[in-house]
Every structure is written in C-alpha cells, then in structure tokens.
Amino acid sequence: xxxxxxxxxxxxxxxxxxxxxxIIAPLLGVFIVVRRLSLIxxxxxxxxxxxxxxxxxxxxxxxxxxxxxLYLGMTFSVVGALFIEKLRAVYKHFQxxxxxxxxxxxxxxxxxxxxLADGFNTDLFSYLFGSVSAVSRADLYTILVISLFVVGIxxxxxxxxxxxxxxxxxxxxxxxxxxxxxxxxxxxxALVIAASMRVVGILLVSSLMTxxxxxxxxxxxxxxxxxxxxxxxxxxxxxxxxxxSYYIDLAPGGTIVMIAVLxxxxxxxxxxxxxxxxVKNGVKS
Amino acid sequence: MDDNRPVIEVxxxxxxxxxxxxxxxxxxxxxxxxxxxxxxxxxxxxxxxLKLILGLLRVxxxxxxxxxxxxxxxxxxxxxxxxxxxxxxxNTGFPATVYEVVASGLTKxxxxxxxxxxxxxxxxxxxxxSVGLSNYMYQNIGELSGGQQQxxxxxxxxxxxxxxxxxxxxxxxxxxxxxxxxxxxxxxxNKERGITLLLVTHDIGAVSDQVSHVVCLNKYLFFHGNSxxxxxxxxxxxxxxxxHPLSHEHLEKEFSHDS
Numbered sequence: 354x355x356x357x358x359x360x361x362x363x364x365x366x367x368x369x370x371x372x373x374x375x376i377i378a379p380l381l382g383v384f385i386v387v388r389r390l391s392l393i394x395x396x397x398x399x400x401x402x403x404x405x406x407x408x409x410x411x412x413x414x415x416x417x418x419x420x421x422x423l424y425l426g427m428t429f430s431v432v433g434a435l436f437i438e439k440l441r442a443v444y445k446h447f448q449x450x451x452x453x454x455x456x457x458x459x460x461x462x463x464x465x466x467x468x469l470a471d472g473f474n475t476d477l478f479s480y481l482f483g484s485v486s487a488v489s490r491a492d493l494y495t496i497l498v499i500s501l502f503v504v505g506i507x508x509x510x511x512x513x514x515x516x517x518x519x520x521x522x523x524x525x526x527x528x529x530x531x532x533x534x535x536x537x538x539x540x541x542x543a544l545v546i547a548a549s550m551r552v553v554g555i556l557l558v559s560s561l562m563t564x565x566x567x568x569x570x571x572x573x574x575x576x577x578x579x580x581x582x583x584x585x586x587x588x589x590x591x592x593x594x595x596x597x598s599y600y601i602d603l604a605p606g607g608t609i610v611m612i613a614v615l616x617x618x619x620x621x622x623x624x625x626x627x628x629x630x631x632v633k634n635g636v637k638s
Numbered sequence: 639m640d641d642n643r644p645v646i647e648v649x650x651x652x653x654x655x656x657x658x659x660x661x662x663x664x665x666x667x668x669x670x671x672x673x674x675x676x677x678x679x680x681x682x683x684x685x686x687x688l689k690l691i692l693g694l695l696r697v698x699x700x701x702x703x704x705x706x707x708x709x710x711x712x713x714x715x716x717x718x719x720x721x722x723x724x725x726x727x728x729n730t731g732f733p734a735t736v737y738e739v740v741a742s743g744l745t746k747x748x749x750x751x752x753x754x755x756x757x758x759x760x761x762x763x764x765x766x767x768s769v770g771l772s773n774y775m776y777q778n779i780g781e782l783s784g785g786q787q788q789x790x791x792x793x794x795x796x797x798x799x800x801x802x803x804x805x806x807x808x809x810x811x812x813x814x815x816x817x818x819x820x821x822x823x824x825x826x827x828n829k830e831r832g833i834t835l836l837l838v839t840h841d842i843g844a845v846s847d848q849v850s851h852v853v854c855l856n857k858y859l860f861f862h863g864n865s866x867x868x869x870x871x872x873x874x875x876x877x878x879x880x881x882h883p884l885s886h887e888h889l890e891k892e893f894s895h896d897s
Contacts, residue, residue: 387732509751516742519732522722523794526692527746528715574778575735 354599366493367485367552367605371591374549374561377500379569379587380507381545382562383580384538386570387518393437393539394559396452397430397546399459402555404429404547405480406466413470422480423495427547433459434543438536483554483606485595496548503541510534515576552591553606561587564613568620586616643706644669645802645834646691651700653686660686664700664859668802668851673828673835675865677842678855684838687855688806691836692720705801716747719795719803721788723810728787730780736790737775740765743794765797766790769823785816792823802834803827809841821848842868 358364385391408425411417433455440451467477479487507514513534516524525531549558569582594609646668653661660683668674678684689695691702693709702709705717740762741754748754766775769789774782779790788808795803805824809817825848827833837849846852852868854861861868 387729389729512742512745512748512754513750515734515738516745519734519739519742520722520728522694523720523742524745525694526715526718526720526722527743528693528713529746570731570733573733574776576733576738579733 354596362490363486363488366488366490368595370488370493370496371485371552371595371605371609372588373496373500374552375588375591376584377503377545378549378558378561379565379583380580381503381541382566382587383569383576383583384507384514384518385542385562386566387576390542391559391563392449392452393434394542394546394562396437396456396459397433397543398550398555398558399456399463400433401426401430401459401547401550401558402480403459403462403466405550405555406463406470406477409476410466410470421489421491421495422476423492423547423551426480426550427499427544429459430543430547431540434539438539479554480550481554481556482604483550483552483557483609485552485598485605488551492551496551499544499548503545506537506541510537514538553609557606557610560610560613561590564610564617565590568613568617571620571624586613590616643703645672645705646836647701647703647706648687648691649701651687651690651697651702653683653690653695653698660857661690661855662858664855666853666859666862668834668836670801671828671832671834672851673825673849674837674851674853675842675846675849676836676838676853676855677840679840682856684855685806688804688838692718692804716798717801719743719798719800721791721795721803721805721808723807730787732780734779735776736766736771736779736782736793737762739779739790740793740797743797747798761797761799765793768796769793783813783816785812785820788812788820789823796827796833800833802836804836804838806838807840808837809839824848 358368382394385394404426405422407429408420408422411425412420412422436458437451437455440454441448444450476487478484513524513529516527516529517531517534517538521531524534545562546558549561553561565583565587566579568586569579573579573582590609590613593612595605597603597612598605598608644667646666648664648666651661651664651666652659664687676684676687686695690697691704691709693712693715697709704712705714707714741758743765744754744758744761748758763772763775766772769792771782771786771789771793774786779787782790788811792803792808809820812820824835824837828835835849842852846865846868849865852861852863852865853859854868
C-alpha cells in the first residue's frame, strides 16, 4: 500500500484529505456536541447536498465544466447555517424545529435539482457516501485552506468558544460578544461539513463530528483533554477506515464510520470497567 | 468613575413583557460594601431585575447606574461577578475541570485574541483555594456535589476580582448542611475582601443574620432598608400590627417593679 501511495496521486489526495478531516471534524465536533447542536451538522449536510446537486445541474445544462461542486456546496451550507440561526431566533421556544425545516428543505431542493437534470452519473453517488478516488488536488487545496482557517479561529477564540459552550448566560453577562462568536462558529460548522463530505459522504458527515467526541467524553478529564482524545480517535477512525477499505475493498466512508462506532463501543465498555473500581477521595460520581 | 458612588442605583425602573408590567417604578440603591438581599416570591420580578442590572435585558423605562455610570455606557463588566441559579445554566455532563470553569471567568479580562499568562494561572488557583476546592482542581465539575459546584461558580466570579458579586438563588439544589457554610463564606467575602454582595433569594430566614440590607420585591418594591428594620417590618406583618420587641433586660425591669 505504501508503494501505491507514492505512485498514485488520487491515493495521496485521499489520504492527506482524510488526515485533515480527521483533525478538524472532531475538533469542531467537540463544541457542537457540548452545545447540543449535533443535529445541526446533519441538517447542514443535507443542504450541502442541494448545493452539490445545483452545481452538477449547472455543469450538465450550461456546460460549466470547470465548476467544482465543493464551492456551491459550501455556499449552500453557509446560507443554510444562517437560515438555521434565523429560524432559531423566530421559534425561540422550539429551537430544534429549525433542524427538520432546514434538513427537509435541503433534501427537497436537492431532489428537484436532480430531477431537473434527469439524473446524474455516478458523481452524485460519490457525494452521498464519499469516494476516495473522487478527491482531486483542487479539492485537497480547498479543504486545506478551510482547515487552516478553522484551526486558526479555534486557537484564537478558544476562551470565547469555551465560555459560550459552557454557560451562554454567563458569557453574555461578562460582556462577551456572544452573537458574533456564535455566528463565526456556525460558519465554521458549515465549512467543515462541506470539506468533510468528499471523504465520508454527505450522509455520514455528522458521524465524524460526533462519534469520536461521544467516545472521548466518556474517558477524558476536562475540556482540552476531550478535544485531544476526540482528534486522536477521529484520526484513528479515518486512518483505520482508509487502510482497511483499501485492503478488503470496502466503501471508505462507511468503514471509517464503523470504526468510529467500534471505538465508541470499546470506550463504553472501558468506562463500565472503571466504574467497578472503588471511588477515590470520597468524590461523588 | 467615582468609587464613592453607590455600586448600583436604580431609579424609576419599569419593565414589561408584552403588555404586562413585571416591575413598576423601582427605586433601589446598593451602597458600596453592603450585603443586600432581594427577597420576593416566584414571579415577583427578581430575575428580571437582575437581568436588567446585568445588561442582559435592555432598560425600557427608568435608569440604572453601575458604579456611577449609566448602564448603556457601562463597559467595565469584569467589575461585576455573577453567580446564576445553577440548575438553569449548567449541564452536569459537560467535560470541563474545575480549573477550566474558573479560568473562563477571566475571558473578558484577558481580552479577545489574547492568551492566558502565568499571573492569570496564579489567580485561578487562588480563587479555587479561596472557596476551599484546591483538592478538586482537576476533577470534572460534574463529579462534584451541588454545594461544591456552586462554590466553583463563586470562584469563577471571584477570579476577575469583582467589586460587586451578584448571586441569583445560589443555594437552590444545595443540601441544607452546606447552605450554612455557603453563607458564611459569602459573609467572609463581604467583610474581609470588601466585596459588595447582591443576593436574590426567597429564603430570607437563612440569610437575615448575615445581610446588611433587605429589599422586598413583588412587582413593586415594598420594603427597602437595613436588615434590623426588616425584621421588625416582617414581624409586624406576621402579627398584623406594629411590634416593638422587648429585650429580656426590659422584662426583668418590669418584673422587678412589680415585686
């Protein structure tokens, strides 16, 4: 495999992209999970699908060959994120309502675009479930830029993102620009979803943001450690999934997700074992 | 900003949600160094008053001054520490250590795009020590008892060296045994560190010995005075007429007259 990795550009693209996604998806995922926004990732991935379908339609009907579907997917995702915020403000007491509205809106739009195009070739399928061979050098560069942006922002705004996640009311009362920070956050979520879907696919994108985090929360002490473990577990899932799918010829997206599920099950088991130990210092658990 | 001005001055404050007034014509002064309790039943507008003072709601009618500055121009929010009702704003499964939670109290003070320095780390440890939780510094906050968690939030409020600490029903969900030591800690903060305290509670019995001033609120403000006056006021309500408490000394004199 190592030999092939040096030989074929598409394999290099897939691996490097996978490694990057393995870092940024769980990194941002920690904030998404602790803020109980896990389903937003799902809603946005479906909106991204609409963007990709729109892009493929334009390509087919208007023969815009050079258009990378990633760009329109990203645009739709960001616009969808802004709509979710708007809906959450309108339905203050039913904030989760924003998610099914955006999710079904996204799919509805995607289905219309697909039917207008009289169906696409295998391209769309690769976006739904991820495709290693579909990752181009141009995709890789776009994803790299997005990732540097996201990692940079999280590094610079770590304190603010933490206080916003832990206690929004306290953040407001301390005079933090809560709305602006949240806006930046939701834009990052939209970007990371668009970036991740190439490898794991739209239908599985949210899993990379939540599964490693779900496992990490069970074993980590503190927030920084939760982030560290999430990234490590995410990275392990991506690497393991790519290698395994290469050797036994499985769908990489699905394999990555199933490894993440496996890791989660193992951590749940580990935690159960540690619960049987005596409690130290008389601390309540 | 003038430090001799009262910490909080509220004048003619009226607030309504939709059409109904929740607060009407409130006048309130919190002098520097005082320990003031705002007492009132549920739905009396206590929380609304706090939110207005904390700038979480916009003033509709009337005026609020903080440290002598009009609230709309007030920028120095790190001078005010806030401890909310724990149950409302906190997810006990949140994976954060006591240290990390207390550190978040410095977010505004450190400032945007800036990072924590060694002096900040010392401050955090000092704040954790001052609430007696040094042994729990690197425990996840969800592993602590309710009373300990509330102390973590006090430490988070104290870490930025506030002049005023506002507490919204801080003992809800704290077991009775720990409530007393909790109030003793507040008294210490007030007396030894000179921090002005504003406490919202419906349990005046527990605090009437510690506080210096009491405010009774139920849409209108119907009592505002020091805690000794409050005790008299409360008794006259109970007994239906003015009460002039007699000391035992006084009784002894009366008896001695009789004999």
